[in-house]
Amino acid sequence: xxxxxxxxxxxxxxxxxxxxxxxxxxxxxxxxxxxxxxxxxxxxxxxxxxxxxxxxxxxxxxxxxxxxxxxxxxxxxxxxxxxxxxxxxxxxxxxxxxxxxxxxxxxxxxxxxxxxxxxxxxxxxxxxxxxxxxxxxxxxxxxxxxxxxxxxxxxxxxxxxxxxxxxxxxxxxxxxxxxxxxxxxxxxxxxxxxxxxxxxxxxxxxxxxxxxxxxxxxxxxxxxxxxxxxxxxxxxxxxxxxxxxxxxxxxxxxxxxxxxxxxxxxxxxxxxxxxxxxxxxxxxxxxxxxxxxxxxxxxxxxxxxxxxxxxxxxxxxxxxxxxxxxxxxxxxxxxxxxxxxxxxxxxxxxxxxxxxxxxxxxxxxxxxxxxxxxxxxxxxxxxxxxxxxxxxxxxxxxxxxxxxxxxxxxxxxxxxxxxxxxxxxxxxxxxxxxxxxxxxxxxxxxxxxxxxxxxxxxxxxxxxxxxxxxxxxxxxxxxxxxxxxxxxxxxxxxxxxxxxxxxxxxxxxxxxxxxxxxxxxxxxxxxxxxxxxxxxxxxxxxxxxxxxxxxxxxxxxxxxxxxxxxx
Numbered sequence: 001x002x003x004x005x006x007x008x009x010x011x012x013x014x015x016x017x018x019x020x021x022x023x024x025x026x027x028x029x030x031x032x033x034x035x036x037x038x039x040x041x042x043x044x045x046x047x048x049x050x051x052x053x054x055x056x057x058x059x060x061x062x063x064x065x066x067x068x069x070x071x072x073x074x075x076x077x078x079x080x081x082x083x084x085x086x087x088x089x090x091x092x093x094x095x096x097x098x099x100x101x102x103x104x105x106x107x108x109x110x111x112x113x114x115x116x117x118x119x120x121x122x123x124x125x126x127x128x129x130x131x132x133x134x135x136x137x138x139x140x141x142x143x144x145x146x147x148x149x150x151x152x153x154x155x156x157x158x159x160x161x162x163x164x165x166x167x168x169x170x171x172x173x174x175x176x177x178x179x180x181x182x183x184x185x186x187x188x189x190x191x192x193x194x195x196x197x198x199x200x201x202x203x204x205x206x207x208x209x210x211x212x213x214x215x216x217x218x219x220x221x222x223x224x225x226x227x228x229x230x231x232x233x234x235x236x237x238x239x240x241x242x243x244x245x246x247x248x249x250x251x252x253x254x255x256x257x258x259x260x261x262x263x264x265x266x267x268x269x270x271x272x273x274x275x276x277x278x279x280x281x282x283x284x285x286x287x288x289x290x291x292x293x294x295x296x297x298x299x300x301x302x303x304x305x306x307x308x309x310x311x312x313x314x315x316x317x318x319x320x321x322x323x324x325x326x327x328x329x330x331x332x333x334x335x336x337x338x339x340x341x342x343x344x345x346x347x348x349x350x351x352x353x354x355x356x357x358x359x360x361x362x363x364x365x366x367x368x369x370x371x372x373x374x375x376x377x378x379x380x381x382x383x384x385x386x387x388x389x390x391x392x393x394x395x396x397x398x399x400x401x402x403x404x405x406x407x408x409x410x411x412x413x414x415x416x417x418x419x420x421x422x423x424x425x426x427x428x429x430x431x432x433x434x435x436x437x438x439x440x441x442x443x444x445x446x447x448x449x450x451x452x453x454x455x456x457x458x459x460x461x462x463x464x465x466x467x468x469x470x471x472x473x474x475x476x477x478x479x480x481x482x483x484x485x486x487x488x489x490x491x492x493x494x495x496x497x498x499x500x501x502x503x504x505x506x507x508x509x510x511x512x513x514x515x516x517x518x519x520x521x522x523x524x525x526x527x528x529x530x531x532x533x534x535x536x537x538x539x540x541x542x543x544x545x546x547x548x549x550x551x552x553x554x555x556x557x558x559x560x561x562x563x564x565x566x567x
Contacts, residue, residue: 006155007315008155008156008157009157009324010158013157014157017328018167018168018171018331025190025335028186029178029179029183029187033178037180039368039372039542040541041182042182043347043350044259044262045263047264048263048265049263049264049265049268050264050268051268051271051272051275053186053188053189054263054265054272055271055275055276055279056189056192057185057188057189058260058273059275059276059280060337061337062090062093063279063280063284064145064333064336067284067333068310069307071087072291073306075288075290075291075293076291076301077239078227078232079223079227079295080223080230081229081230081231083289085236085239085243086243086284087280087288088281089244089246090243090281091278091281095273096247097251097258097261098261098274099473100252100472101269102270104258104261105261107415108262108539109536110539111351111539112262112350112542113255113259113347115128115130115348115351115356116352117535117539118411118414119352120535120538120539122414122420122425123422124357127352127357129425129430130407130411131352135345135348137254138254138255138256139379140386141256141338142338142380142383142387143387145168145337146165146169146338146384146387147165149164150162150164151307151308152311152327152330153167155315156315161388166384168338169338169380169381170380172380176343177373177376178373180346180372181259181343184339184340184342188339191332192336194329195329195332195333201322202325203286203289203290205317206314218296219296219298222295222297223296227295237501237504241504242503245405245461245465245504245507245508246404248469249404249405249407252404252412255344256337259344259347287310290310293313294309299313341379341383345376346372346373346375347372351542354371355368405436405511405514406428406433406510406511406513409428409511409514409515410425410429410514418530418531419529420518421521421525423525424518424522427517427518431517432509432514433510435457436507439509442502446505451496452495454499455496455498457509457512457516458498460511463490464511465486467480467484468483470483
């Protein structure tokens with residue numbers, strides 16, 4: 001395949017397609033717009049999202065641009081196991097939040113962000129660390145989605161990469177800015193229906209246009225032995241394992257997930273997240289197969305850019321009608337996540353930065369909404385600027401997921417263990433982030449004693465990941481056994497070996513370092529044990545009246561809480 005064989009729409013056709021999509025989406029959001037917007041509705045739909053809307057929104061949010069581009073890159077790079085490594089572990093990001101999410105909702109049923117819970121548990125410093133990591137992650141996510149839009153427009157039309165980025169950014173901002181999270185959820189439902197219908201047509205169409213099963217089997221001879229091996233160690237160590245390590249990090253660190261956790265009706269949390277897990281995994285693994293097909297046929301990415309692979313395949317093998325459907329499919333998928341990122345960013349700034357810190361628990365609702373909308377505008381501009389660098393999507397995903405690993409144990413431990421202190425939380429996260437960066441970018445030679453040091457921390461990290469996952473579903477006893485066995489296996493097999501895989505080593509180091517520092521500092525602390533029941537009294541809705549809790553009925557509420565709920 002070469003550039004001359006690629007189909008392109010005219011500039012007018014592409015502009016009309018994007019205007020039709022974003023214009024229709026904007027008109028859809030007009031049905032829910034209020035003359036006087038409610039801050040709690042703007043951030044979490046007053047905690048009333050039902051099962052259908054919730055699961056559809058969760059699925060659509062995670063079937064984003066990276067589901068196309070990074071999944072295809074994984075299939076193209078690692079062969080037959082690539083799509084599985086991307087789709088399966090990505091689905092687990094959704095699954096593993098719900099057992100911990102149930103605990104988060106029990107502690108703070110009226111929160112809008114996980115940061116509010118951490119603020120009530122520890123105070124401002126820990127909350128702002130969590131909020132900062134979420135802000136960074138959502139900005140990177142925005143950048144990824146706008147990058148995907150630019151790559152799509154550049155391949156399928158005469159328009160430039162930058163033009164596609166700007167149109168997508170302005171379009172998403174236009175329909176999200178007024179109604180916030182409610183607009184995101186409503187449009188997610190419509191976008192998911194369209195996405196599933198089109199994906200069912202596109203994937204088989206590409207497959208059979210390339211010759212079907214016989215051509216795929218014949219093309220397997222073009223693969224290297226590692227790419228042809230379903231249990232490829234190269235794929236596991238460079239793709240599967242780092243992504244597996246990032247599972248809990250994304251689940252805990254990503255505000256788009258926790259925002260839906262706090263928005264869904266409490267009794268629907270489990271079925272919502274289970275349904276989204278299955279839907280995401282099935283669709284994304286299928287999309288990743290397009291990259292595998294390209295590999296078997298010897299297709300070279302246009303201009304050497306892996307982000308061009310998916311639009312290149314569709315443009316080269318499908319008729320114009322299907323290409324148009326694919327265009328809408330990708331624009332819809334990236335928009336459903338970009339609007340979620342904007343909603344997440346606005347909620348973090350509104351609740352965590354302004355509501356809890358600048359306003360000291362007594363925010364002005366009108367000013368709060370203005371801050372949320374200005375946050376969306378600023379984030380869109382920053383996302384567009386970063387997207388212009390056209391960075392590799394898969395690399396960015398693994399990097400931010402690994403960096404988030406530093407906060408996983410401190411956040412979960414803070415919600416289950418009453419000994420964790422604010423000082424232990426902040427110190428452990430800072431230390432883990434520093435060590436992650438040192439290992440990830442090899443700021444010191446990973447040989448001799450230094451390499452052994454990081455491998456020991458990584459072994460602790462591997463054990464804690466297995467322990468936390470087991471704890472969420474099966475309890476503490478099995479978690480201790482599973483985590484101990486995993487740590488022992490890592491110490492035996494990873495020592496002297498893991499230092500050659502810096503992405504995985506750095507990711508596990510973040511988990512291990514934060515766990516070790518947080519645990520030791522908490523055990524040595526003389527501070528009194530924390531009363532988890534007090535969190536409900538500190539985290540209330542910003543405008544919507546809330547029924548008094550049992551603890552409120554028995555004692556006078558604190559002044560800060562009263563000012564939030566007695567409007």
